[in-house]
Amino acid sequence: MLMKNRRATQSCNPELVDDFLADRLSEVQQTEFEQHLDGCGACCEMLQQRTADQMLWNDAKTFLSSSDQVHVKSSADELSQTPQHESLRLDFLAPTDDPRMLGRFAGYEISGVVGFGGMGIVLKGLDPALNRYAAIKVLAPHYASSGSARQRFAREAQAAAAVVHDNVIAIHGVSEFNSLPYLIMPYIKGQSLQKRIDRHGPLSVAEILRIAMQTARGLAAAHDQGLVHRDIKPANILLPENVERVLITDFGLARAADDASLTRSGVIAGTPQYMSPEQARGEGINDRSDLFSLGSMMYAMATGHPPFRAETPYGILRRITDHAHRPIQEVRPDVPLWLCQFIDRLLSKSASDRFASAEEVATLLEECLAHVQQPSVVSLPLMFQPRKEVRWFRKSGVLVGGALIAAIAISLSLRNLVTTNVRQRETNTVETQTQVPTVSDAATSPPIDAELQWHQDDQLDQIESTLNELNRELEK
Amino acid sequence: MNDGDAWDEFAAIYTPVILRLARIKGLQDADADDLAQQVLLAVSRAVEKWEPDASRGRFRTWLQTVANNAILNALTRGVRDRAAANETIDALLQQRPDRNGPDSDLLRTEYRREVFSRAALQIRCEFSDDTWNSFWLTAVDGVDVEVAAVQLGRTRGSVYASRSRVMKRLKEKVEEYADEKS
Numbered sequence: 038m039l040m041k042n043r044r045a046t047q048s049c050n051p052e053l054v055d056d057f058l059a060d061r062l063s064e065v066q067q068t069e070f071e072q073h074l075d076g077c078g079a080c081c082e083m084l085q086q087r088t089a090d091q092m093l094w095n096d097a098k099t100f101l102s103s104s105d106q107v108h109v110k111s112s113a114d115e116l117s118q119t120p121q122h123e124s125l126r127l128d129f130l131a132p133t134d135d136p137r138m139l140g141r142f143a144g145y146e147i148s149g150v151v152g153f154g155g156m157g158i159v160l161k162g163l164d165p166a167l168n169r170y171a172a173i174k175v176l177a178p179h180y181a182s183s184g185s186a187r188q189r190f191a192r193e194a195q196a197a198a199a200v201v202h203d204n205v206i207a208i209h210g211v212s213e214f215n216s217l218p219y220l221i222m223p224y225i226k227g228q229s230l231q232k233r234i235d236r237h238g239p240l241s242v243a244e245i246l247r248i249a250m251q252t253a254r255g256l257a258a259a260h261d262q263g264l265v266h267r268d269i270k271p272a273n274i275l276l277p278e279n280v281e282r283v284l285i286t287d288f289g290l291a292r293a294a295d296d297a298s299l300t301r302s303g304v305i306a307g308t309p310q311y312m313s314p315e316q317a318r319g320e321g322i323n324d325r326s327d328l329f330s331l332g333s334m335m336y337a338m339a340t341g342h343p344p345f346r347a348e349t350p351y352g353i354l355r356r357i358t359d360h361a362h363r364p365i366q367e368v369r370p371d372v373p374l375w376l377c378q379f380i381d382r383l384l385s386k387s388a389s390d391r392f393a394s395a396e397e398v399a400t401l402l403e404e405c406l407a408h409v410q411q412p413s414v415v416s417l418p419l420m421f422q423p424r425k426e427v428r429w430f431r432k433s434g435v436l437v438g439g440a441l442i443a444a445i446a447i448s449l450s451l452r453n454l455v456t457t458n459v460r461q462r463e464t465n466t467v468e469t470q471t472q473v474p475t476v477s478d479a480a481t482s483p484p485i486d487a488e489l490q491w492h493q494d495d496q497l498d499q500i501e502s503t504l505n506e507l508n509r510e511l512e513k
Numbered sequence: 514m515n516d517g518d519a520w521d522e523f524a525a526i527y528t529p530v531i532l533r534l535a536r537i538k539g540l541q542d543a544d545a546d547d548l549a550q551q552v553l554l555a556v557s558r559a560v561e562k563w564e565p566d567a568s569r570g571r572f573r574t575w576l577q578t579v580a581n582n583a584i585l586n587a588l589t590r591g592v593r594d595r596a597a598a599n600e601t602i603d604a605l606l607q608q609r610p611d612r613n614g615p616d617s618d619l620l621r622t623e624y625r626r627e628v629f630s631r632a633a634l635q636i637r638c639e640f641s642d643d644t645w646n647s648f649w650l651t652a653v654d655g656v657d658v659e660v661a662a663v664q665l666g667r668t669r670g671s672v673y674a675s676r677s678r679v680m681k682r683l684k685e686k687v688e689e690y691a692d693e694k695s
Contacts, residue, residue: 057674058681067674075670081658088677089684094652097683100629101653189542349520349557 049077054084129175129217138163143214145173151224161224170224171209175217187218194220199262204255206275206286222286226278230271230334238341239369242376243409245338248274250402251283252331257395259285260324267322269330270311271337309350309357310343314386317354325388328398332383332391339376340368344384358386375421379405416505520560524553526631526690527580530623531587537619538588548587555583555605584620585610632686640679647672648679 056062057070074081085094130140130147138146145162151172160173176190191211198208198220209221230248234240240248252274259266266273266285275284309317313329316322336344344362347353362384365377379401385391392398407415416422531552535545559579563572583605590604611617637645643665650661651672662669 058677071668071670071674073670074673075668081670081673084673084677088680093684093687094680096625097629097652097680098655100626101633101649102655347561349560350524351554351557352561354554355561 049073049080049083051083054080054087057084058087129215142173142175143212143219145171147173172222172224173219174222175219187213187216190218194218196262196264200255200259200264202255202258204251204283204285205258206284225275225284227276228278230274230276230283230338233276234271234337234341240338242373243406245335245376246402246406246409247281248276248283248338249331249335250399250406252285252334253395253399253402255283255285256324256327256331257399260327260395265322265324266327266330267316268311269327269334271334274334309353310345311337312354312357313388314358315388317357323388324394325391328383328391328395329385329388331395331398332380335380335383336362336365339365339372339380375417376405378421419506422506520557523556523576523580526624526627527553527556527584530620530627531584533623533626534584534588534616534619537623551605552580552583552587555587556580559583559606579606581612581617581620582606582608582610585612585614585616588616628687628690629683632683632690636679636682636686639682640675643667644675644679647675652676652680 053062053070053073057067062070074084089097130142133139133141133146135146138148139150140147142160142162144166145160145164147160147162148170149161151159151161158175160175162171162173163169164171176187191213194208194211197205198211201207206222206225209223211218211220213219228236252269256266256269268287269285273285273287275286276282277284311330311333313322313326316326333344345353345356345360347356365372365380366374383391383398392401401418401420404415404418405421408417528549531549532545535548536542540548556576556579560576563575586605586608589610640648646665647661647667650656650664651658656664658669658672662672665672667675
């Protein structure tokens with residue numbers, strides 16, 4: 038049997054070529070076939086023809102020799118599915134002597150790929166001199182082919198490097214190696230907010246507030262430098278391990294707001310789920326565009342998914358510009374109304390309806406967080422306390438408001454709502470005040486449920502919070 | 514195309530094609546980006562409106578026709594307005610471009626280039642480095658088989674066999690991407 042096969046492989050046999058191409062040869066037969074090819078030019082020729090016609094061989098040569106050796110994918114998921122591809126895509130790395138490493142780049146020993154961004158690839162590299170890991174973001178070769186793209190990358194990196202803040206990832210250096218621009222950032226162990234949401238679903242109210250507050254602080258620092266991030270989304274928020282700190286990463290799309298020569302696009306292949314309406318319409322953007330994206334991000338933290346979803350980018354953009362988001366409480370009823378209102382305001386279609394600045398948002402979020410942590414001690418910011426009456430009081434002055442509150446509170450007290458708490462607390466009130474603090478205390482200590490059956494809770498809450506605010510204003 | 518993955522796949526092929534075409538036509542990077550954005554937005558709008566209809570043929574063929582029209586129209590128009598305004602999108606979808614002009618040839622070439630590139634990327638992991646290099650050195654880089662055999666420390670016959678195995682797989686993969694029918 039074996040002898041017969043050997044003879045077959047040693048003579049020219051067109052069927053054997055077909056069998057080889059159809060993968061029908063055993064390992065032994067295959068070796069023998071290769072041995073035959075070794076000495077038989079005619080069979081080599083035949084094999085080449087039967088594999089593919091000449092046009093395809095020509096196309097392979099033409100198209101593949103001009104293609105980028107390094108293929109950077111848009112989605113990090115594709116990386117995890119096909120890690121073998123790294124060998125093809127990381128050909129720009131120089132060889133290394135260290136078998137544990139992938140290669141060398143700009144003096145760093147590269148040990149892995151952290152991720153892919155819109156414009157480049159992020160590597161994990163060891164700085165042998167400092168024996169310290171760094172994250173190295175390299176501009177994707179197909180972008181690096183032109184001088185203007187390289188300049189843009191460098192300009193963005195320099196702008197981002199100017200933002201020094203606890204909640205913005207630091208940039209240690211910007212340089213170029215073998216015509217590939219790169220920047221050096223600290224390598225930080227942790228996960229992105231996107232991963233966190235994917236793995237654990239919606240976040241607690243306190244977590245939403247904490248992450249949003251720190252993000253807003255980082256944004257405020259960037260905005261101070263005239264820098265709009267343009268791409269705030271959970272994938273760009275890094276949550277380092279073991280510390281309660283939030284880092285904004287990837288100012289890759291951020292551009293100096295006054296640099297009119299730069300492109301305004303940002304949608305190309307990705308999904309623009311966190312984009313602001315003005316970005317979606319291709320209009321000019323400003324600091325408040327980041328606030329919209331922050332609102333979308335808070336929505337995603339609260340519900341587990343972004344506020345605007347569709348199957349294609351265009352569908353998403355239409356929803357962002359033309360449709361209201363689904364109310365959060367329809368998706369997750371336990372999110373407090375004031376937080377929903379906070380997010381709704383960030384998600385205002387018109388930029389002027391959002392908050393004035395990231396700074397203001399950060400301050401408000403801080404107050405909200407304090408309230409959630411100590412509800413009995415700290416009250417919500419005034420604007421999230423219920424509603425018309427509060428604003429009216431503010432406008433018409435403390436005294437009128439106080440008188441009105443007093444009237445309401447008295448009418449409540451007439452219905453036996455003043456409890457013993459009032460008398461206990463009376464000693465704590467500011468002595469120089471007369472009627473108002475007393476009355477406010479009456480309402481600050483809520484009556485028990487049984488006494489409230491005739492009345493709606495939220496109205497009492499209104500009075501309570503309004504009185505709190507009045508108290509504070511009087512104490513000033 | 515009923516899910517985001519299919520869209521991502523489509524955008525992943527067409528984005529580099531559009532960017533290269535735009536640069537060949539002399540556009541700046543920023544304008545090339547904008548052009549690509551306009552085309553992809555236009556196509557994604559068409560996809561939103563698409564309903565299965567036997568008379569319009571296979572979805573993939575339809576999608577390619579829409580995309581190719583939009584690209585050719587965009588190249589002709591150039592970057593007039595940077596906004597993805599609705600009238601721009603409509604114009605990209607509705608005008609009937611010249612399907613036999615030089616731009617059309619260029620588009621076919623660049624699309625095919627991208628398909629080869631993606632196909633190569635996708636099949637790379639199915640082969641050992643030696644097998645892959647046998648193919649790449651001789652079929653792509655144009656190195657003589659004898660030389661490649663010495664370089665790789667393999668026999669001439671095994672280089673021939675290896676590169677044919679890769680080529681056969683590449684051919685299959687390339688054929689999976691339906692070719693443009695114009």
